Amino acid sequence: MTYLSKSNDSFKSRLRIFLFDKIIHGKAVDSSLLEEFLEYDLSEKQDLIKKYAAEFFHTERGETLPGTEMQIDAIYITIKETERKLKAVLPQWRKEYFHKVFKKQLHPDKFKALQEANECYYCNITVDEIVELAKSNKLFKKNERGWRMEIDRKAPNQEYSDNNCEPICYWCNNAKTDEFSAEEFKPIGMAIGNALRARLKN
Incomplete structure (x- = not known):
């Protein structure tokens, strides 16, 4: 990216x-x-x-x-x-x-901040929690994505811009695709975050 x-x-x-x-x-x-x-x-x-x-x-x-x-x-x-x-x-x-x-x-400084973000805008999962899940053998994705936040377009058919971009985890990005607006996806994202955190407790 x-x-x-x-x-x-x-x-x-x-x-x-x-x-x-x-x-x-x-x-x-x-x-x-x-x-x-x-x-x-x-x-x-x-x-x-x-x-x-x-x-x-x-x-x-x-x-x-x-x-x-x-x-x-x-x-x-x-x-x-x-x-x-x-x-x-x-x-x-x-x-x-x-x-x-x-x-x-999309200003370069905004892009850098998005790349360095530690928390998903939708589910609030953090990079540290993701690493902990991986070390506990509780992640099952079959690719190399997921170790840092990706960049989401809140309005999926618009361009990347300062106002239209937020950090997003791999799992929320896969689920949101181009189908959901940011407002529609927020409760779905929270459910994903809750499910991932529940694994940490088990």
Whole structure:
């Protein structure tokens, strides 16, 4: 988990919605739209994000996307074709995004604080408790994640930013995915924390 990798993830989030927006409104996308892309503000696109996440991915491929005249299949294919056409310029777009957008949205100091956090925002489990669970042979994950906090986007379809990021443990991150908002997940997270701490007592 590096600062650049989070920038790339954030870039992908913006690019997906940007392309979706242009395509369902019948607008062409080419390399001349870099500045428009850099100024594209996902925080102002809540309805569009909902249409993308809740309608586009949950409507049958042969059906028409509600509110448009385009079939789901056609949108999907057009997005892929557009990404292929932009392939040569996307590295430059990604670089420009990192320097002109991402560094302002998620400050390096905030990123460092998130990396060094000792407690999960959702379940309050600490790194020390996780280490204690591991030493007691009470963890059963089958990967190398979990030894420190990860970074969660409270609003999962928004970009990484100072206001949208909190430290999250591996178990809460796996459970929250992109499905739950921070408010929805908080009681679920507390239950996860309670279950993990109960192991320490047994």
